[in-house]
Amino acid sequence: MKLPASPDRRVFLAGIALATALLAGCKPSGDGSGGAGPIKVGEFASITGSEAAFGNSSHNGTALAIEEINKAGGVLGRPIELITEDNQSKQGESVTIVKKFISRDQVSAVLGEVASGRSLEAAPVCQEAKIPMVSPSSTNPKVTETGDYVFRVCFIDPFQGGLLADFAKRTLKARKVAILSDVSAPYSVGLAEFFEKAFRAGGGEVVIEQRYASKDKDFRAQLTAIKAVSPDAIFVPGYYTEAGLVVTQARQLGITVPIFGGDGWEAPELIQIAGSALENTYYSTHYSPEAADPKVQAFVKAYQAKYGGQTPDAMAALGYDSALVLADAIQRAGSTEPAKVRDALAATKDFPCVTGKTTLDAQRNATKSAVIITVKDGKFKYVETINP
Amino acid sequence: MTELLQQLLNGLSLGAIYALIALGYTMVYGVLRFINFAHSDVFMVGAYLGFYLAPRVGSGTILGGMLVLSGAMAGCAVLGVLIEKLAYRPLRNRSTLTVLITAIGVSLLLQNLGQKIFGANPKPFPAIFPVTQLHFGGLTVSSNQIIVLLVTLVLLGTLHWVVNHTRMGTAMRALSFNATAASLVGINNDRVISFTFALGSALAGAGGILYAMNYPSIDPLMGTLPGLKAFVAAVLGGIGNLPGAALGGMLIGLVETMVSGTRASTFRDAIAFAILILILLFRPAGLLGRLRVEKV
Secondary structure, rough: OOOOHHHHHHHHHHHHHHHHHHHHHHHHHHOOOOOOOOEEEEEEEEOOOOOOHHHHHHHHHHHHHHHHHEEEEEEEOEEEEEEEEEOOOOOOOHHHHHHHHHHHHOOOEOOOOOOOHHHHHHHHHHHHHHHOOOEOOOOOHHHHHHHOOOEOOOHHHHHHHHHHHHHHOOOOOOOOEOOOOOOOHHHHHHHHHHHHHHHHHOOOOOEEEEEEOOOOOOOOOHHHHHHOEEEEEEEEOHHHHHHHHHHHHHHOOOOOEEEOOOOHOHHHHHHHHHHHHOEEEEEEEEOOOOOOOOHHHHHHHHHHHHHHHOOHHHHHHHHHHHHHHHHHHHHHHHHOHHHHHHHHHHHOEEEOOOOOOOOEOOOOOOOOOEEEEEEOOOEEEEEEEEEE | OOHHHHHHHHHHHHHHHHHHHHHHHHHHHHHHOOOOOOHHHHHHHHHHHHHHHHHOOOOOOOHHHHHHHHHHHHHHHHHHHHHHHHHHHHHHHHHHHHHHHHHHHHHHHHHHHHHHHHHOOOOOOOOOOOOOOOEEEOEEEEHHHHHHHHHHHHHHHHHHHHHHOHHHHHHHHHHHHHHHHHHHHOOHHHHHHHHHHHHHHHHHHHHHHHHHHHOEEEOOOOOOOOOHHHHHHHHHHOOOOHHHHHHHHHHHHHHHHHHOOOHHHHHHHHHHHHHHHHHHHHOOOOOOOOOOOOOO
C-alpha cells in the first residue's frame, strides 16, 4: 500500500522510530551481571510438522542437558530457564518466534534449529539484535555466514558432501551416480552441490540430476528417468519423510542399486515408512549410540532413563551438545552479556561433547568426525567413522 | 520407449486418484452449484480411517484390504452427510457465496481437528493389500498401482450406473436440472442431496485410501494439494460432468508425471496449471462440458 507522505504520517513514523529506539535501549544489556533470576535461553524447534522427528529429538537432548546443568547448580550460580517454541516445520514461523524471544522474553541466547532453511530465517534476526545463536545441527554453510553472532556445533555440508563422495567411490565402488534433491530445502540443494563437486573431482560422474519439492509424495517419474540411465548408486540428500518414500518407490520400480543420503535421513520414521525397502541404503551422520566413549554411554543412559528407553539419535546428541557448549561459554564469559557470551563461544576449544571434541573455528563452525550408518533387518547399524 | 511406457503407467495411476477425488467435486457441483472445499479434507479423514482400521481388521490380504476400503468409504459417507446436515443445509436458500465460505470454514475445521486428534506429525500408512511387483519386459508395475486403476474403474462404472439407471440417479439429475420443479413432482430434495454427499464423500474416502497406499506417509494437511489438483481436473473436464472429471484427472496425472521425468521437473505444477488456463481460454466450459447441458 502506498500512501502519500502527509505531515501526519511523518509524525506517526517518527513516533514509531522513537518508540523503537526506547525499546532497543532497554534491551537485555542491563540484565547482565547483577540479576539473580534464571538465565533465559530461547529454543525454536520443529516440534510438529514434517521434520518433527528431528525437532523432538533435538529438543529432548537440549532439555536433558539443561536439566543436568541445573541439577549441578546452574551457570554462574543461576539456573537456566529454557523457553521452547514450536515453528511447526513451517517457513516464516521461526522469525516471529525469535523476535518474541528477543523483545518479550529478553533471552540471553537462542538455540535452534535442525533444518538449515529455518535456521537461515532466524539467524539474521539474532545477528541484528546481537544475541548469540547456536544451531545444534544445521549443516548448510550459509547459516553461520550470516554474521559473527551465529554458531553451530555440527560439521558442515562441504565436509559431509566430500565424505559421501569418498564413500560412494571407495565403499560403494560407484562411478556413475544419480542425484535426486529437494529444491525447496537449502540443506538438500547445498549438500547435492558439494557432493557433486567432490565426486567429480574424484573422477566420478554424475549422470543425471532430478529434483522434487518438500511434501511431494510421488517420485516415480523422476525415478523412472533415473532408472533409464542405470547409475551405480543414487544420492538422495533430502529429509527422512521424502527419503523414505523415494526408497520405497525406487525399489517398487525395480531399482536395486545402493541409495544413500546425509544426516537428514536419520529418524526412526524412515524405517516406519520404508521398512524392508531400506536394505542396501546408507547415510552419514554425526554420532552413533554404539560408540564406546564413556561420555556417549553416560549420555545414552541418562537419555533412556528420562525418555522411556528411547535410544538418542544424532539430533538428540547435537541438541544436548548445543546446550552444553552454550552453558560453558556463559560460564567462561562470567556474565550473560551477549557480547561477552559471543566472545566466549568463539573461543570454544576442545570442549568434550557427546559428538566428539568440539572446537569452533574462525567461521564459527565445528570440525568433527562423521559416521556412516546402514539399515539391516529394520535396524540402524554402524558402518564406519570418517575423520576430517 | 520403455521409459515412456513406464511414465505413462505412473501417470495413469496418479491420474486415477485425482479422478476419484474430482468426481466428488463435480457431483456436488452438479446438484448444488457450489464447490465443496471440505472435500479434500474428507479425503484426508478417509486415509486416517484406513490407518486406524487396518490393524483391527488384520489387513495385508485382499479381503482385509477390501474391508478397510469399504470401512473408510462408509465412514466418509457418514461424515459427508453430517457436514451437509450441520453446515450447508441451514444455508440452503442463501447465496452461493455464503455456502462457499462456509465450505472453506469446514475445511479449516477438519484440518485443525485432524491435527488435534490424529497429531500433526506424518504417520506411516500400513500396507493394507498384499504388495508385489509385476514385470512386463522392462516395465515394472506395483500391484498397488493396478489396484488403484481397478478400483477407480469399478467405482466409475458403479457411479455411472447409479446416476443413469436408478431412481435415485434420476432424482439427482432432475434436481440438478431444476430443483423447484423436482420438488413439485414429489422428489424429496433433502434426501437426494444427502445421498449425493454420501456418494461423493465415499469416493473421497476411497481416494484417500488409494493415495495413502501408494504414498504411505499421511498427515492432516495431506488433502490440500491433491484436492486442489482434483478441483483443477474437475474444471478442466467441465465441472458438473462426470466423465469429464475422470478425463481431467487422468490428464493432470499424466502431464504431471511427464514433466516430472524431465529436467523441468520443478515446473511440474506450473505447467499443469498453465494447461488449465489454456484450455479454459479456448473452451470455457471445460473439455467435455457444454454450456447448457444436463448436469451431474
